Amino acid sequence: MRKYYITEKISRYEIGNPIETEAVINKGDKNYPGDFKYFNIEIGNEINLNYKMNKDDKVYGLGQNMRGxxxxxxxxxxxxxxxxxxxxxxxxxxxxxNFFIIEGSNTFGMFIDFPSKVTFDVGYNVRSNFHINIEGTDTNIYIIEGESLKEIVHEFLKIIGKSYVPPKWAFGYIQSRWGYKTGNEVEEIANKFIEKGIPLDGICLDLDYMDDYKDFSLSEERFSDFSSLNKRLKENGIKIIPIIDAGVKIEEGYDIYEEGIRGNYFAVDKNNNPxxxxxxxxxVHFPDFLNKDARLWFGRKYKGLIDNGVEGFWNDMNEPAIFYSEGGIEEAYRNIDELKKLELNVDSxxxxxxxxxxLKNNVNDYKSFYHKTENGLVNHYDVHNIYGYNMTKAASEGFDTIDENKRFLLFSRASYIGAHRYGGIWTGxxxxxxxxxxxxxxxxxxxNMCGFLYxxxxxxxxxxxxxxxxxxRWNQLSIFTPLYRNHSALGTKDQEPFAFDLEVEKIIKNTIRFRYAIIPYLYSEFMKAVNNSDMFIKxxxxxxxxxxxxxxxxxxxIGDSIMIxxxxxxxxxxxxxxxPEDMLLWKVKDHTSxxxxxxxxxxxxxxIDINEFSVFIRKNKMLVLGEPAQSTKDINSETLNIIAFVENEAEYTLYDDDGISNDYKKGINSSIDITISVDRDKHNINAVNKGNLEVKRLNVTIITGEGKIISDVVNL
Amino acid sequence: MRKYYITEKISRYEIGNPIETEAVINKGDKNYPGDFKYFNIEIGNEINLNYKMNKDDKVYGLGQNMRGxxxxxxxxxxxxxxxxxxxxxxxxxxxxxNFFIIEGSNTFGMFIDFPSKVTFDVGYNVRSNFHINIEGTDTNIYIIEGESLKEIVHEFLKIIGKSYVPPKWAFGYIQSRWGYKTGNEVEEIANKFIEKGIPLDGICLDLDYMDDYKDFSLSEERFSDFSSLNKRLKENGIKIIPIIDAGVKIEEGYDIYEEGIRGNYFAVDKNNNPxxxxxxxxxVHFPDFLNKDARLWFGRKYKGLIDNGVEGFWNDMNEPAIFYSEGGIEEAYRNIDELKKLELNVDSxxxxxxxxxxLKNNVNDYKSFYHKTENGLVNHYDVHNIYGYNMTKAASEGFDTIDENKRFLLFSRASYIGAHRYGGIWTGxxxxxxxxxxxxxxxxxxxNMCGFLYxxxxxxxxxxxxxxxxxxRWNQLSIFTPLYRNHSALGTKDQEPFAFDLEVEKIIKNTIRFRYAIIPYLYSEFMKAVNNSDMFIKxxxxxxxxxxxxxxxxxxxIGDSIMIxxxxxxxxxxxxxxxPEDMLLWKVKDHTSxxxxxxxxxxxxxxIDINEFSVFIRKNKMLVLGEPAQSTKDINSETLNIIAFVENEAEYTLYDDDGISNDYKKGINSSIDITISVDRDKHNINAVNKGNLEVKRLNVTIITGEGKIISDVVNL
Structure with a gap:
């Protein structure tokens, strides 16, 4: 075990010869002595860690998981x-x-950077014991110390690198359904949103759009005029967001398959066959996303759809999901043949x-294929958790080769810390x-704690x-999450906003319109969280x-100003x-209430009635709203509305940028710094515009600690 | 449709020629004119009912179901x-x-007495519409009117007949597990409870005790001295409660099977073969519980185990569950053979x-067998929902032939209203x-609303x-339910009270002991609910x-005095x-706190810390506690403790009876009528003992509306 110094607060413990996951961008190179801290560590055929928790210790993190x-x-x-x-x-x-924080008698964070199976028993088998099992002997473990939860998260987010940032339109509403079978159907859906005045920025295409489920293909029959469809929809601000699956269909004459074979881009079995x-x-064959050449090859394939006008994708089935393997189904049939000979009893x-x-997602299948990495052949099982991550990376790298300064929407199903730099995720x-x-x-x-802000x-x-x-109720929650997509499976009831009765439609429409109204706030807070390495939802x-x-x-x-x-x-x-402190409750029926x-x-x-939801503005904080529009491209930000709950003084910085390019990475952005102070009968509003060319006017509503309402207008 | 008068508040609508379920004991015989009320009714190939709900209408009932x-x-x-x-x-x-109540602009109850499939769409497809589909044209529908929820429930419980009453020991704690494999293991479990001083009144035997899963058999190998095991355990107040499954194994030489064949006691297929x-x-064959002779035959079979000392049973798998049918598995194999010839794609x-x-519980199987009822051959599907009910009835009728005045413990998995008169249920x-x-x-x-009090x-x-x-937390809830059984499936983690760390064990022990302390109250309230046709848990x-x-x-x-x-x-x-009114909060760590x-x-x-739970004593109500004991038979009720929250005057009637016989049905019971009044500095306790020979003393703790604590002792 070697200990590395990263910052005063962060140490890396390198055990054995870890596989490079690239989860962490600042791993530290200064080796220095020191024992492993907090957890008792045992290194044998596997690595086991144990920590005695105090009665009131709390454990946060672990990203996408069940429970609280x-x-x-x-x-x-x-x-x-x-x-x-x-x-x-x-x-x-x-x-x-694999990042978590213990808060209690000791407060610290830990990240187990290991790409295969890790088990976290957080007081399950023994209530007071936190036991971690790492299925291997080669890993990096990071310990992050700090004065508070907030500081530890901040330090962790700094070493794993800044979050992926989507185009601003990706804060709009996205409609999806497995079962939009044709271009016409997609256009009908889009038109229904427009007719009904329900905002919409994207429609996801599930498997249906492809020719026989072939990646990067288009059904000629069902999506014949894909390019012009994209164009027509984009005139209304609606982007088409196709799915891309991990597996590439085996079919002679299918270009992706043939290129993959020629280039040796697929993961291989023990005989070195795809x-x-x-x-x-x-x-299918699985692209070998852990191989740099394969990744670059696959990433460039997104270009075909992009050339048709696509600006966003979702990567799916990239755990990778396996229905069955050739060996698996053969064995199953053999078993069934044996069973057929028997009079079945309970056991049989x-x-x-x-x-x-x-048959599905059988671990034996995961153990039976290999990746050709820079460090030689690696069994899939040993790097299972970074497969989807590297598909996200492949896409992201591909986008860079197409237009380095353009933001594409990208979100993935499978992920690992590190993938947060290349795309967002949905929760599956x-x-x-x-x-x-x-x-x-x-x-x-x-x-958010694990870096997945979008x-x-x-x-x-x-x-x-x-x-x-x-x-x-779900829409009333999702308007506060960066990715706001309504999606449903084939054969389930429709759940578009207009799939219900008119009253429900009206409520959901108002809810979505509220989302559009708070995009200035959400985007500002999201970008500040990205730039400052903080959480957005806390x-x-x-x-x-x-x-x-x-x-x-x-x-x-949600951001710094509001609680939901x-x-x-x-x-x-x-x-x-x-x-936890005095707050201003806003019961929202619509954004004008x-x-x-x-x-x-x-x-x-x-x-809270069925047609309303609550927003709590924190003390001495403010919420910024604009006017909703049919899509983000139509949002007019000339006038913004500020609702401020001010006991004495509130400050807010409204961040903005072009929303489409990567210039924000160079610090190219605008801000409006707003300070509102209240003192007895006087109030003072100070707004400094630093480069925001859109906003001309702030309609300010101040609610003072005593409940007095003050309205004022500030021209910028 | 014929309308019958039952009481001023209750009408029965008879449509077609309904199958007699015996759910209702007072069906009324006075035919009188009148239209169907509240619901719009359409009678075609099926019966459809529709009711327009107002925004704030609430719908209660439907017994064992998901959701709220x-x-x-x-x-x-x-x-x-x-x-x-x-x-x-x-x-x-x-x-x-099939009983529910709508409370709102109209308040009424309805019971659809139909033994096959009924669908209740309570504003699911259309928010304001309550739609009921009855898969048939022959049914009884009851409409129950009343001034309040409480009255409607009361009226309904009156027409379906009084609840089954178990022996009093069935209010003790019952331990169960699929996987107690031998008599020795059962005895070890029992001894562990005794050693650790954790109260216990019963141990359920799951499938393990039988010889090859044969009903009414005993594994000679694993339960060789069953009779003496029962005896030894019962000396410590612990009863063995075996499972009985619906299906009878087909095996030459197995007496139950052979008797069933000889007597034509099994349900038959379309060729009249079992x-x-x-x-x-x-x-297996399924006993034809809808046939009176078969029911009596099967019911008497419980005697074998009863002769070995058994006093309670649970009836399982009586929906009936079907893993597969002969026809089903043959068809499945044929399908698989066809699929094997194909290169599997998604669809295949x-x-x-x-x-x-x-294969499991396939509706085609339910449609492919028949019952020989008094009214001829009936397809199983048409009476599916009363199959388990009639197994419960079979057992209950059997018990009556063995000892008519003895209460046996009996609870079932499948049920239908009506079964509540013959046994309890667990929720599966x-x-x-x-x-x-x-x-x-x-x-x-x-x-409770549907009659299932136990x-x-x-x-x-x-x-x-x-x-x-x-x-x-689950134990802290279950101490308030009449049936309090801890049960788990084969292969799952142990969950007996001592399966965790010592602190958890202590907490659960105190929790179970609290249960035993409140048995005087629970039993009194339960019996009053039974006798008065009221709910026990509300x-x-x-x-x-x-x-x-x-x-x-x-x-x-829980009963009349407390809220949890x-x-x-x-x-x-x-x-x-x-x-909803002033209440006395008792934070319970143990029954003495x-x-x-x-x-x-x-x-x-x-x-509420992890080692405590809350009990709220309602205003002008009282809670009665005794002392816990190792089992109900050891409970000493010489002194009872009363905790009374009295603003002015509280009354309580403590019901009791012998707990083992059916004499309570003849009104043979005891009661202690307690009245406590408080007026400024005075308090007055009046207790009248009507035949309770056990209780000699009441330790009374009065908490007044002002929080004054008064302790007093009343000798009876």
């Missing part, structure tokens, strides 16, 4: 998994995010069930369950059938240090809300 | 289903309980999956999920692996009429509680 913000009491496995049934006992989802698995297209019956049900194939609003809500801060869940749920009230305990703020899991801070308290149960017309109330620090029951 | 106490917003199917994965989208569980299905024993791959996964194969504490909590009042969930969850905190909205009481779903009333507010989320150390606090009407945040 505080991860104590359960066991989690980092192993990217395609499992669409997110029941509470699941230990793995699609992402593998590994064969079956997924949506039938039999369950064996029949298992034989078929274990959830269900239309009320429990999954809860999961969505609780997962967001954990994802993220969100399939709004209204992917699997199962939606009920109308769930649709309303649990209360990041900003408030009182006991209860550390325990609350059903309220979130979603309704996540059916038939509820109100809920309890904890306010003016229903303000000062809520004192403490416990509150807040009535 | 208010059933609005989802769709439910009454079709007894063996499906152990209770995810939120499931429409059917094990029971079919229908063959496969379940745990391999191939999913067909392979479906082929195997659709739930999981060790926090979501299933919530489900347990919300289901209890719905079950009921409870598998505490700590059947499937999946428990975490220690979930074990604590949602707040039954007793309180304010708006929020109608909405609260995470607090329950369980903790049902991990890592929570407190929760919000709504008190004295941590009382008056909570004013309104909203409260209550700190």
């Amino acid at each position: 913000i505080n991860k104590r009491g359960y066991i989690y496995e980092s192993f990217c998994s395609d499992d669409p049934c997110h029941t509470p006992e699941k230990k793995s989802l699609y992402g593998a995010h 590994f064969v698995a079956a997924v949506w297209p039938g039999k 019956f369950f064996k029949l069930m298992d034989t078929v049900n274990n 194939d959830n269900s239309s369950w009320w429990e999954h609003i809860v999961l969505n809500m609780k997962m967001m801060p954990s994802l 993220s969100g869940a399939d709004t209204c749920g992917f699997g199962s059938n939606i009920d109308p009230e769930l649709a309303i 649990q209360l305990g990041i900003e408030y240090q009182d006991k209860l703020s550390k325990e609350v899991e059903d309220q979130l801070l 308290a979603p309704i996540y149960e059916p038939n509820k017309r109100g809920r309890y809300v904890y306010t 003016k229903d303000f109330e000062i809520i004192k620090k403490g416990h509150n029951y807040i009535d | 106490i208010n059933k609005r917003g989802y769709i439910y199917e009454s079709f007894c289903s063996d499906d152990p994965c209770h995810t939120p989208e499931k429409k059917s569980l094990y029971g079919a309980h 229908f063959v299905a496969a379940v745990w024993p391999g191939k 791959f999913f067909k392979l999956m479906d082929t195997v996964n659709n 194969d739930n999981s060790s999920w926090w979501e299933h504490i919530v489900l347990n909590m919300k289901m209890m009042p719905s079950l 009921s409870g969930a598998d505490t700590c969850g059947f499937g999946s692996n428990i975490d220690p905190e979930l074990a604590i 949602q707040l909205g039954i007793e309180y009429q304010d708006k929020l009481s109608k909405e609260v779903e995470d607090q329950l009333l 507010a369980p903790i049902y989320e991990p890592n929570k150390r407190g929760r919000y509680v709504y008190t 004295k941590d009382f606090e008056i909570i004013k009407k309104g909203h409260n945040y209550i700190d």
Whole structure:
């Protein structure tokens, strides 16, 4: 074990000969002596770590996982998994995010940079013991110290590098469905949004658009005029966002397949033949994303669709999901033939069930193929968690070769820390369950903590059938997540905003329009979080240090100014809300409503009808809103509205930039610095415009600590 | 459609020629004219009912189902289903309980007495519409009117007949596990409870005890001295409770099978041969519980185990569950052979999956066998929901032939209203999920409303692996349900009270001991609910009429005196509680703790540590406690403790009876009438003992409205 110094607060412990994941961009090169801290570490055939937790210690992080913000009491496995049934006992989802923080008698963070399976038993088998098992002997482990949760997260986000930033339009509403079968159908959907005045910035294409599920292909029959379709939709600000799957169909004459074979770009089996698995297209090879040449090759393939006008993609099935392998199905048939000879009893019956049900995503398949990395042949299982990550990287690198200064929308299903620099993620194939609003809500801060700022869940749920009230409540949550996509599976009930009755449609329309109204705020806060290496969506305990703020899991801070308290149960017309300080409650029916109330620090029951949701503006903070529009491109920011809750003085910096280029990385942006102070009968508003050419006027509404409402206009 | 008068408040509408389910004991025979009320009814090939709900209408009931106490917003199917994965989208569980109440602009109850599939779309497809589909044209429908929820429930419970009453020991703690493989293991478990001083009244035997899963058999190898085992355990107050499955193994020489064949006691296929299905024993026949002779035959078979000392049973797999049928498996193999010839693609791959996964509980199998009822041959599908009910009835009738005046413990998995007169139910194969504490909590009042007073969930969850905190919290809830059984599936983590660390063990021990301390209260309240045709576990909205009481779903009333507010989320150390009137909060660490606090009407945040739970004593009500003991037989009731929250005057009647016989049906019981009044500095306690020979002394603790604590002793 070698210890490296990164900063005063961060050490890296290198054990054995770790595989380079590139999760961390500042690994430190100064070797210095020192023992492993906090956890007791045992290195044998595997690495085991143990930490004795105190009664009140809390554990945060681990990104995409089941359960709460505080991860104590359960066991989690980092192993990217395609499992669409997110029941509470699941230990793995699609992402593998090995960063966590313990807050308590010791407060520190730890990142296990290991690309295969890691198990985190957070007081599950033994309540007081945090046990980590690393399935290997070669790893980097980072320990991050700091005075507070906030500082530790900040330090961690600094060493893993800044978050991916999508184009600004990706903060608009995105409609998706597995089952939009033709270009006409897509256009009809788009037109329905326009007719009904429901804002829309993108429509995702699922598998349906492809020719026989072939990556980068287009069904000639169903999407014949794809290029002009893109053009027509983009005139209305609507971008088409196609899916790209990991597996490449094996088919003579299919260019991608043939190029892949010629270039040796596919992962191989033990005989050095391209590994064969079956997924949506039938039999496929998997591009060897861990191989630099293969990655570059695949990345450049996005160009075909981009040349047709596409500006965003989602990468799917990249855990990679495997329906079955050639070896797997042969063995299954052999087993079934044996079983057929028997009079089935309980054991043999369950064996029949298992034989078929274990075909999918079988670990033996993951162990039977290899990647040709710079350091030689590596078994897939040993790098399983960075496969999807490197598909994201492939796409991102590909985009750079096409237009280095253009932002493309990109989000992925599988991920690992490091992938956050190349794309966003969605939280995978959830269900239309009320429990999954809860999961969505609780997962967001954990994802942010692990670097995935541009993220969100399939709004209204992917699997199962939606009920109308769930649709309303889920939209009321998702308007606060950077990725705001409504997506559903083939065969499930429609869940577009207009799939319900007119009252529901109106409520969801107003909700989406509110989202568009707060884009100036969301974008500003998101970009500041990216640039400052901070979280965008935070649990209360990041900003408030009182006991209860550390325990609350059903309220979130969105950026620096606001707190939300979603309704996540059916038939509820109100809920309890904890306010760790005085806050201004805004009950929103639509972005123009003016229903303000000062809520004192403490416990509150807040009535919330089905057609409204609550926004809490923190003390001495302000929220910035513009006017909604049909799409982000139509947003007129000449006048912005400020709602400020000011006991004495509030400051806000409204960040903005061009929203389309990477110039922000060079520090090219604008800001408006706003200071509002209130003192008895006087108020003072000071606004300094640093380069924002759009905004001409601020309509300021100040609610003072005593509840006085002051309206003022500032011309810039 | 013929309308019958039952009472002023209750009408029966007879449509076509309904199958007699015997759900209702007072069907009324006075035919009188009148239209169908409230719902619009259409009778065609099926019956469809529609009701326009107002915005604030609430819908309660439907017994064993997913979702909340208010059933609005989802769709439910009454079709007894063996499906152990209770995810939120499931429409059917094990029971079919077709009674509901709408409370709102109209307030009325309805019972659809139809033994096959009924679908209740409670504003799912159209938010304002309650649509009921009855898959047939012959049914009885009851409409129950009344001034209040409480009155409607009461009227309904009166016409369906009084609840089954178990022996009093069945209010003790019951330990269960699929996987107690031998008599020795069972005795070890029992001894461990005794050693550790954890109360115990019963141990359930799952499949393991049988010889090759044969009903009424005993494994000679593993349970060789069953009779003496029973005797030894019963000396310590511990009863063995074996499982009985619906299916009878086909095996030459097996007496039950041979008798069944000889007597024509099995359900038959279309060729009048006994229908063959496969379940745990391999191939089985299903006793024709809808045939009176078969029912009597099967019922008498319980005698063998009873002669060995058994006093309680649980009936399982009686939906009936079917792993596969002969025809089903043959067809599956044929399909697989066809698929084998193909290069699998997506469609054929999913067909392979479906082929195997659709073997279980396939509706085609339910449609392919018949019952020989008094009214001729009836297809199973048409009476599916009363099959398990009639197994319960078979057992109960059998018990009567053995000892008519003895109470046996009996609970079933499948059920239909009517079965509540013959046995209790447990809520089936739930999981060790926090979501299933919530489900347990919300289901209890719905079950009570449908007549199933003796009921409870598998505490700590059947499937999946428990975490220690979930074990604590679930026990803290289950101590208030009449059936309090901890049960788990083969292969899951142990979840007996001593399966965790010593601190957890101590907490759970104190929790179970508290249960034993409140048995005098629970039994008294349970019996009064039975005798008065009332609910035992109620949602707040039954007793309180304010708006929020109608909405609260995470607090329950247990009997007449107390309210509980369980903790049902991990890592929570407190929760919000709504008190619709002033209440006395008792924070319980153990039954001797004295941590009382008056909570004013309104909203409260209550700190609750992991080793405590809350009990709220209602205003002018009292709670009665005794001393815990190792088993109910050791409970010494010479001295009882009363905790009374008295603003002015509280009355309580403590019911008791012998707890073992059916004499209570003849009105043979005892009571102690207690009246406590408080007036400034005076208090007055009046206790009249009507035949209770055990209780000699009442230790009374009065907490007055002003928080004054008065202790007094009353000798009886």
